[in-house]
Amino acid sequence: IFCSQYMSWTRNYxxxxxxxPAPNFNPVADAQMLAGALQGFGCDKDTLVAVLTQRSTAQRLTIAEAYQSVLGRDLIGDLREKLSDHFKDVMVGLMYPPPSYDAHELWHAMKGAGTEENCLIDILASRTNGEIFQMREAYYLRKEMHIRGTREEGYTDPAMAAQDAMVLWEACQQKTGEHKTMLQMILCNKSYQQLWLVFQEFQNISGQDIVDAINECYDGYFQELLVAIVLCVRDKPAYFAYRLYSAIHDFGFHNKTVIRILIARSEIDLMTIRKRYKERYGKSLFHDIKNFASGHYEKALLAICAGDAEDY
Known part of the structure; x- marks a missing residue:
C-alpha cells in the first residue's frame, strides 16, 4: 500500500x-552575442543573463563549442576573466554539464583545510545512481573519489522492509559502530520505493517517525546525512526548498548553497521546489531572493528561477 502511495505521489506531484531548450536555437548567433557582450573593459551583463539563463545545458555547451570555433577563445575562460564575485559564479556554473558541475562543487567543498559538509550532503544524498556514476567520472578528471552509486532502483519487498525497519530501530537504540554501518547501508542502498515501505514499518514498530528517531539518537554531520536521505526519499523538492530557506534565512544568504541548488535543479525540479517553498514558508522564492541579492547577481538568480513566473 505504501509503495502504491509513493507511485501515486510521483504521478500526481x-x-x-x-x-x-530555447526554440529557434542558433549557437553561432548566441556565441557572437556573448562575444560582443564580453568585449572591452566592461561587459553587457544583461545580454549574458538573457542568453545563458534562457538556454538548456546542452544548448550552452553547443554555444561554447561555437564560441571556440568562431572566435578561437574559451567561453568559460572569458567569463572568468571578465566577471567577478557571485555573478561570475552563476554564469560560469551554468556552463558546466550537470555531472561536471556536481564534481566541481564536491571538489571545492573538500579542498583545503576544511570541508563544506552541507554541500557533500546535498549532492550525495539526492543524486540517482546514474547521476552519481557520471559525477564520479567527471570527478576522476580532478581527483580520485570513491562513490559507488549502489542504490537499488524500482525494487520492493514488504517482508524485507519489516526486517530492515527492525534493523533501523535497533541501530537507533544500540548506536554501536556496527549498527551505524547497517543503518547507513539500508538508507544508502535500498530503492526509494523500498524505503517508503521501510519507513512505514519503522513507524509501526517504534511508534515514532524515523526522522525523530535519528535526531534523538545521532548528532553531527552523520545525523544530517541520514535525515537528508530520508527527506529526499519522501519529497526531494521539499528537501531542496528547506535547504534554500535555511541558506537564505539561517545563514545570512549563503550564496554558494543558493547558487548550487538553483543551477543543479534548474532543468530537473526547480519549478516544483518553488511551489514547495511558497507552500511551506508563505513567501515566494523570488521574494526572498530579491530581499537578499542585488544587481545583476539578483537578475541572474531570478531568471534561473523564473520558468512561467507565476509567482514572480
Missing amino acids: GVQGTIF
Whole structure:
C-alpha cells in the first residue's frame, strides 16, 4: 500500500524544471552575442543573463563549442576573466554539464583545510545512481573519489522492509559502530520505493517517525546525512526548498548553497521546489531572493528561477 502511495505521489506531484531548450536555437548567433557582450573593459551583463539563463545545458555547451570555433577563445575562460564575485559564479556554473558541475562543487567543498559538509550532503544524498556514476567520472578528471552509486532502483519487498525497519530501530537504540554501518547501508542502498515501505514499518514498530528517531539518537554531520536521505526519499523538492530557506534565512544568504541548488535543479525540479517553498514558508522564492541579492547577481538568480513566473 505504501509503495502504491509513493507511485501515486510521483504521478500526481510530478517534478518540473524552470529552464527548457530555447526554440529557434542558433549557437553561432548566441556565441557572437556573448562575444560582443564580453568585449572591452566592461561587459553587457544583461545580454549574458538573457542568453545563458534562457538556454538548456546542452544548448550552452553547443554555444561554447561555437564560441571556440568562431572566435578561437574559451567561453568559460572569458567569463572568468571578465566577471567577478557571485555573478561570475552563476554564469560560469551554468556552463558546466550537470555531472561536471556536481564534481566541481564536491571538489571545492573538500579542498583545503576544511570541508563544506552541507554541500557533500546535498549532492550525495539526492543524486540517482546514474547521476552519481557520471559525477564520479567527471570527478576522476580532478581527483580520485570513491562513490559507488549502489542504490537499488524500482525494487520492493514488504517482508524485507519489516526486517530492515527492525534493523533501523535497533541501530537507533544500540548506536554501536556496527549498527551505524547497517543503518547507513539500508538508507544508502535500498530503492526509494523500498524505503517508503521501510519507513512505514519503522513507524509501526517504534511508534515514532524515523526522522525523530535519528535526531534523538545521532548528532553531527552523520545525523544530517541520514535525515537528508530520508527527506529526499519522501519529497526531494521539499528537501531542496528547506535547504534554500535555511541558506537564505539561517545563514545570512549563503550564496554558494543558493547558487548550487538553483543551477543543479534548474532543468530537473526547480519549478516544483518553488511551489514547495511558497507552500511551506508563505513567501515566494523570488521574494526572498530579491530581499537578499542585488544587481545583476539578483537578475541572474531570478531568471534561473523564473520558468512561467507565476509567482514572480
